[in-house]
Amino acid sequence: MASPINPEISNADLTTCPICLEQMKVPKCLPCLHSFCETCIVAYCEHFTAASGNQQTLECPVCRSVLNYTKPKGTSETLLVSPEKWVQTLPLNFLIVELLERKQFESTNKMCFSCERLGEKSGANNFCKDCGELLCEMCTKYHRANKLTATHNIHLFTELSRDELKNFKQCCNWHPGEMLKLYCCDHEIECCSLCVSVDHRRCATVKTIEIAAKDICQSDLPKNIKETLVCSKQKLKILRERFIEDSKKFEDQVLSIVEELNDFRRDIKTKVDIISDKLTAELTQFSENSERKYSTKVKELDDRIAVIDNELSIFTTVFEKASNVQIMATMKELGKKSPLHTTFTNHFTNTYFHSHLTSTVSKELDKINNALEKCMVSTVSQQCEFPLTCNLLPSVKLKLISEIKKEKRNNEACFSSNGYIFVADFYSKCIEVYSIDSTKLITLQLQYSPYDLASDGHGYIALLNDMDGSIEFLNENTLIIEQKLSINKNSDGISLNENFLVVRQEKTIECYDRLKGTLCTKVEGLPGLENSSYVHVNKKGFYFSCGDIIYFKTFPDLPEGESDSFIYTDHTFEGVEAVETDDKGNVYYSDYEADKIGLMSCDGSKSYAFDVHEELIRPMGLCLSKDQKYLLVTNDMGSTIYVYEIEKDGYLGVEADVSENVGAQLIGEIEKIKAIILSMVHVHGN
Template structure:
C-alpha cells in the first residue's frame, strides 16, 4: 500500500507542462495543478496567439476564461489559487529527504545541514537559523522541533497549512456552516458577522469525516469514471465499425467501377469523395465526442488521485477542503455526460446499388445515414463472476510447454455474457508473456484479442484476459476458447472437472478439436471463464 500511495504522490506533485517537481503549485478550476511559472509561460503563449479571453487546461482541455478583460498573464496567474495540498506534500517530502538542507540558508545560497523544523513555517532550519528564528518578535511563538521527532510523527507530517486566498497572511481556522466555506478570522469579521454557525475548522472537519461524504464521493467518482469509460469504449467501437464499413464498401465500389473503366472514372471519383466526406464527418464527430469524454476521464483520474492522496496523506481539514473542490466539479461531469450522451449517433455507411445501364448518373450512390445511438449510461453495477474448473495448480518447480495452441469446449445451462477468461502466469513469477485468445462458434471467430500477461499481477497464479466487450452466449450451445501462448513456461491446472455449477448456472467442459497440446478437461491451460448473467 505504501508504494501505491507514494506513486500517487509522485504523479500529483509533477507538473504536466515541464514534467518536473512542482514549484509554487497553482491549480485551475478543473483541479489540475501546474507550476506558477509554467502557467505564466503557457498563458503568455495563448495571449500572443490572440486567445486573450480564454485558455484550455493543458491536460483535460477545460476552457478557462480570463478573470477580467485585457488581463495580463502575470495578473491571471497571480489570481489563481495556491494548491496547499501539493505544498504540504512537497514540504513533507523535504522533511523526509535524507539530505536535509537548511531552507533559510538555501535562500541565501549557503549550504548547511538542517536539524530542526519550524512546524508553522514548514522550514527546515540549521542550529544557527533556529537562534535567529526564535529571537524574532514575529517568529518567537513558532513551534520548533527536532527533525527526527517530526519525521517519526505521522500526524505532524499530515498537517498542511492552509492560507486564506484573500488574506494571504491568515490561516484558515474557521468554517461557516451557513455558507459551507472555510474562512480566516478576517473573513469572519468582514463577510460572516451575521452567520450563526461558524465553528472551528477542526471541529467541522471532524464532523465532515464522521459522515459518509468521502465514501460517497469515492463511489460517485467510480461510477462516473465507469460511465465515461463505457462511452469511450462505445465510441471506439463506433469508429472501428465505421472504418470497417468504409473499407468494405470502398472495396465493392472499386470492383463495380473497374467494370465500367473509363466511362465512369469521373463518377467514381465523385462517389468516393462523397463517401470519404461523410466518413470524415462521422469520424470527426466520434473523435470529438471521444476526446471530450477522455478529457473528463483525465479530470476524474486527477480527482481520484487527489482524493486518495488526501485520505492517505492529508489532515482531516485538508480532506474536507479537497473533497469539497472535487464535489463542485461532479455536477459538471454529470451534466457533460448527460448532454453529450444525447449527441452520440449510430452511423451507417454504404452505397445504393443501381442498374448502371439505366441509371448511370446514380450508379453506386452513397447512402449515408445517422441515427441516435442506443447507448445509454448505466451505473457500473454489473457483477463479473468467475468459474474455475481446476481444483489445484502446478507448483513453481513444474512447467508447461508454452509454445502452442490450447483449447477447451464449453456450454452452459442458461444465457450469459462472457467477459473474458482466466489464464495462468509464467512459472518464474516474473516474466511478461504474450497470449492471444479466440472465442469460436461453428468455425466462426466471435472474439479475437491479445494481451501481455504479467505474472507479477497474478492472484493465486491466475490472470485475467478481458475481451474488448462482453459477448452474449446462448444456453446449450457449444463454444470453444482457443489460446495461443508464447514466452516462458506457464503453470497449469490439475484435477479438472467436466461439470461446474456457479451461481446456479451449470457449466460443462469437454475436449476441444482446436487444441494441439495437452489441454483437456482434466488438466492444462484455460482454467476458467469470466461471465455475468444476461
C-alpha cells in the same frame, strides 16, 4: 498548436509540472484544477496567445478547458487582463505546497526553510510544530529568542512521528500569523480565532477544524463525489469505445463498398468507370469527414477523462497526505466540479448517434440502364438506446443481530420510517412493535387478522384486511387508524409510497392512486403470477416476481424517458418471492425454493447470493430499513423473523471503496480500480 499533454504524466505525481516535467515552483491552480509552475503557465499563455491570435481566452494545456483572461469574481472589475497579470491572480495550490514541503521532510538532506527564503543553504535538524517549518541550529536559536515565537514547540526532527509531521498548519489569509483552527458551519469557511471573534461572532455553529473535517469525512459527500467521478469516467470510457468502434466499422464498410464498386467496374465499361470513380471519391470524403468527426469526439472524451483522472488523483492524495484544512477546501472544489461531469456525460449520452454506410449498388445491378445515375452512398444516423448507468454492485454481507420467534406461521413484518419493527400476527389478530434488538415494545389488538403490512416511509403503515377487502392506514406514532381504502377481497400482498398503492392478487396486480383511491393501472395474464404474494414499490414503479422471473413496471404518467418496464432473470432463480430495492436501484430478492437471499445490480448484469444458508428455511418476505442499514427476512413461512445488519465492503469486483467511518481510508488504490473499471460496466441497447 500543441496537442494535449499526456494526462498520465500529471497523474503520476501531482508535484510535477505537466509543462516542464520538473518539480513545481510556485504552483498555480487553474479553474479546471490543473496546476503548473507560475513561470511555465505564463510562458504557455504568451505562446498560446501569439500562436492563436486570441487575446481573450486560453486552453488548459492538459484538458483543453477554455478559460477567460478575466479578473476573479469579487474584485472591483471583471475586465480582460493580460495573461501575466491573470496568472498572478490565480490561487496558489496549497495542497501541492504541502506535498512539496513534505518531500523536503522525507528527503535525506533536509534544508532549513528560513535560510532557503534568504537564498542560503543550511542543513536542518529541528522542527517547529507551531510554524510547521524545519530549522537549522542558528535559526532555532533566533526562533527561541524572538518574542513572538519564543513559546513555540521546537523538537528534534528525529523525535517526531509521521502523524505529527503530517499535521501541517495553514495560516489565515486575512490575519497573517494566525492559524486556521476553526470552521464556521453557517458560512462553510475555515477561520482563525480572530475571524471568529470579528466576522463570525453571531454564527450559530463554529467547530474546531478537526471536528469539522471528521464530519466531512464521515458524511456521504466524499462517497458521492467519488461515485460521481467514477460513474462519469465509466460512461465517458464507454462512449469513447463506441466512437472508436464506430470509426473502425465505418472504415470497414467503406472498404466493402469500394470492393463492390470494383466488381461493378469489371462488368460495365465506360460509364460505370466514371460512376465508380465518382463514388470512390465520395467515399474517401466520407472517410475523411468521419475520421475528423470521431477523432474530435474521442479527443473531447479523452480530455474530460483526463480532468476526472486529475480530480481522482487529487481526491486520493488529499485524504492520504493532506491536512484537514486542505480536505475541506478540496472537497468544496471537487463538489463544485462533479455536477459538471454529470452534465457533460449526459449531454454526450443523449446526443450519441450510431452511424453506418448504406449502398444501393447491389440492388441496381439488374437495372443497369436506369441505375447508372442512381448509384449512391449515404450516411444513416440513428440514436442508440442504451442506458449508460453506473452499475457498481455493492459487496454486501448480512450479519444476523436478532430474531423474532412466533408460535405460529403466516406472520409478516416491516420497518417503520423511524426504525421500529412492525409485525402483523395473523392468528392473534394484532400488530406487535419491536425494537431493532427484537425487544417487544407494544401490542395493538385488531378486530381482524392482518394478512400483510407495509410502510410508506413517511409515517404510515398500511394494514391489509383480505377478508373484508380493505386497507387501513395506521399512524406510526399515534397507532391510530386515520384512513381506510376499499379494494378487492382475497388480496395477497401490498406495498406503497406517498402517491401509489400496489395490491397483489392471485392473477392480477393493481396500482391505485393513493390520494384519490382510483385504479391507475393493472397487470394480468402473466404466467406464474399466482406463484407469489409479494410486491414492492419504489419511487419509479413496482416490482413483482413470477417464479424465476422478476418484473418491473413504472408508474403511469412518468415524464418521457423515465417510463419503461424491465424483466430480471438469472439461471440461479428457482422460486423468487419477495423483492426489495436500495436507493441505487439494486435488487434484494428471496428465493423460497433455493433457501437463499440474493442481491442483483439495477440492470440485472451482476448478482450473488448471501452466505446465510444455514439459518434460512423457505425465506419469503423482505424489508429494508429506511436508512438501509438493516434487512428483515420472514423465514419458514413467517415463524421466525430475522434481523440482519447490512455490512458494505466496497463494490463487487472493486478492491477498495469509500469507508463509512474513517476518512483516512476513504479510497484504496485508484489505479487498481481503473484497471478493472471497464469489466464492471454492462451496457444494454442497439
